[in-house]
Amino acid sequence: MRRCSVLASPQPVAMSDTATSVTRRSTLDLGPLRARFAGELITPADRRYDDARRVFNAIFDRRPSVIACATNASDVAVTLEFARRHDLPVAVRGGGHSVAGYSTVDGGIVIDLLPMERILVDATARRVRVQPGVTWGELDRATQKHGLATTGGRMTTTGVARFTLGSGSGWLERLHGLACDNLLAAEVVLADGHVVTTDDSENADLFWGLKGGGGNFGVVTEFEFRLHPAGPVLIGGLVLHPGDRALEVGRFFRDFMRDAPRQVGAGLVLMHAPLAPFVPLPLQGQPAIGIIAAYFGPIEDGAAGLAPLKDLASPAVDLIGPTSYVDLQAITDAGNPPGRRNYWRSGLLTELSDEAIDTVITCSPTVTSPASVLVLSPIGGAVADVPDDATPISGRTAPWLYHCYGIWTDTDDERHIGWVRATERAMRPFTTDGVAMNFVSDISAGRVRRTFGDEKYRRLQELKAKYDPENVFRLNQNVTPASP
Numbered sequence: 494m495r496r497c498s499v500l501a502s503p504q505p506v507a508m509s510d511t512a513t514s515v516t517r518r519s520t521l522d523l524g525p526l527r528a529r530f531a532g533e534l535i536t537p538a539d540r541r542y543d544d545a546r547r548v549f550n551a552i553f554d555r556r557p558s559v560i561a562c563a564t565n566a567s568d569v570a571v572t573l574e575f576a577r578r579h580d581l582p583v584a585v586r587g588g589g590h591s592v593a594g595y596s597t598v599d600g601g602i603v604i605d606l607l608p609m610e611r612i613l614v615d616a617t618a619r620r621v622r623v624q625p626g627v628t629w630g631e632l633d634r635a636t637q638k639h640g641l642a643t644t645g646g647r648m649t650t651t652g653v654a655r656f657t658l659g660s661g662s663g664w665l666e667r668l669h670g671l672a673c674d675n676l677l678a679a680e681v682v683l684a685d686g687h688v689v690t691t692d693d694s695e696n697a698d699l700f701w702g703l704k705g706g707g708g709n710f711g712v713v714t715e716f717e718f719r720l721h722p723a724g725p726v727l728i729g730g731l732v733l734h735p736g737d738r739a740l741e742v743g744r745f746f747r748d749f750m751r752d753a754p755r756q757v758g759a760g761l762v763l764m765h766a767p768l769a770p771f772v773p774l775p776l777q778g779q780p781a782i783g784i785i786a787a788y789f790g791p792i793e794d795g796a797a798g799l800a801p802l803k804d805l806a807s808p809a810v811d812l813i814g815p816t817s818y819v820d821l822q823a824i825t826d827a828g829n830p831p832g833r834r835n836y837w838r839s840g841l842l843t844e845l846s847d848e849a850i851d852t853v854i855t856c857s858p859t860v861t862s863p864a865s866v867l868v869l870s871p872i873g874g875a876v877a878d879v880p881d882d883a884t885p886i887s888g889r890t891a892p893w894l895y896h897c898y899g900i901w902t903d904t905d906d907e908r909h910i911g912w913v914r915a916t917e918r919a920m921r922p923f924t925t926d927g928v929a930m931n932f933v934s935d936i937s938a939g940r941v942r943r944t945f946g947d948e949k950y951r952r953l954q955e956l957k958a959k960y961d962p963e964n965v966f967r968l969n970q971n972v973t974p975a976s977p
């Protein structure tokens with residue numbers, strides 16, 4: 494999905510979130526903004542408007558008044574000033590993957606960071622500086638030239654930006670922590686247009702808030718990450734079994750992960766088997782249970798470490814073997830094209846009991862769309878090593894996460910969303926009150942507070958009052974400013 498001056502081919506999607514507010518802003522005089530803005534400004538009058546306003550989740554068919562394709566921090570600052578002067582709601586877009594639709598807005602202004610795509614790898618220092626229009630696929634390809642990586646999304650088109658500012662979770666997390674745990678510094682444009690740099694010693698309070706506090710405090714125009722040796726070739730891939738083996742495979746996987754070293758990143762997926770040549774014909778399109786796993790270490794150790802997954806009950810598909818890190822990171826791409834409708838929920842599990850596994854498996858056959866999936870992800874390892882107060886992210890010691898991804902192509906939103914919510918209700922006895930922020934479509938203000946925890950939420954509110962007292966950045970899992 495490309496935007497701004499890079500034209501995308503139209504996606505044949507049905508969209509129901511049609512808005513009416515374009516005309517409300519049709520008298521907006523963009524002249525003063527154009528005079529100071531180096532990038533491209535796209536309005537409803539432009540031929541490429543429909544491509545430019547499209548986001549990953551087709552539920553959100555919103556019509557911004559202006560899409561400001563920012564090329565640098567100054568473009569971001571002048572756009573913010575213009576938006577505030579005209580009282581326009583502001584949406585910030587990195588990769589456009591927000592399932593909650595936060596990166597677009599009816600009648601407001603989208604600051605689209607796509608043109609900011611610079612990546613500077615310092616292989617000697619094992620660091621990378623990256624601008625916010627970059628996706629994980631682009632960053633992985635750049636760092637893998639040096640055999641390096643940092644924890645990134647499990648799909649190549651996810652934006653580095655909000656992924657990192659949220660609960661950024663990837664295959665490498667058990668070895669190297671969440672994305673924000675590898676963040677070393679950031680450049681931020683604040684709501685008042687000031688550009689500041691942040692790290693552990695400079696504007697350290699803001700830096701703390703960025704590590705999981707969402708896009709609440711400003712627009713990040715550069716991230717600096719720590720890199721680690723990974724790949725370029727490792728052992729990883731997918732095994733797939735027919736759905737009637739779900740109980741056996743699910744419990745086996747839970748026990749396997751209990752003793753697995755942190756070099757193993759993995760997930761259990763209940764889905765419909767892809768209509769792909771690598772799947773035996775009788776299983777194609779049928780309920781299936783898969784394990785995706787990777788071993789981040791020497792090939793021989795990986796082959797031995799993942800062998801039990803290959804040995805279990807003769808899988809119908811066994812693609813676990815040598816693979817490049819870049820290909821591993823793209824493993825879920827084919828199953829998640831843009832332009833489908835998405836509604837997601839997730840929860841942190843206190844433990845993965847037999848009952849919790851049974852419940853996930855029981856929810857699977859009631860699924861309303863063959864594209865929807867249920868996932869169980871083991872956490873632990875380096876994620877749990879980070880002290881609770883080191884970042885806004887709470888619930889680090891939870892051993893497992895469940896994800897319920899409702900994904901469909903028709904317009905019967907109510908039915909598909911109903912299935913996701915019913916699954917969430919069924920899983921409630923096994924979950925804490927917190928969620929993994931990157932994996933939820935909607936979340937109440939109370940749940941945001943409970944996810945951070947009262948103490949950290951208060952600290953975030955103080956930061957919000959200091960850095961964004963007017964709540965300019967409110968299209969997010971919002972932290973309201975502390976009262977003066």
Ligand SMILES: Cc1cc2nc3c(=O)[nH]c(=O)nc-3n(C[C@H](O)[C@H](O)[C@H](O)COP(=O)(O)OP(=O)(O)OC[C@H]3O[C@@H](n4cnc5c(N)ncnc54)[C@H](O)[C@@H]3O)c2cc1C
Binds near residue numbers: 584586650660662712
């Ligand atoms: C198919 C798919 C796979 C995914 N896989 C994973 C996964 O493996 N692990 C995981 O943790 N998450 C995953 N996610 C969730 C993903 O991390 C979030 O949706 C995240 O918001 C994507 O980042 P983005 O830059 O594309 O977001 P966008 O949609 O561009 O932005 C959304 C929000 O972030 C804010 N924002 C964006 N850029 C900036 C910036 N530079 N500065 C400040 N605020 C900003 C916006 O204000 C907005 O609130 C996945 C999502 C999808 C759709």
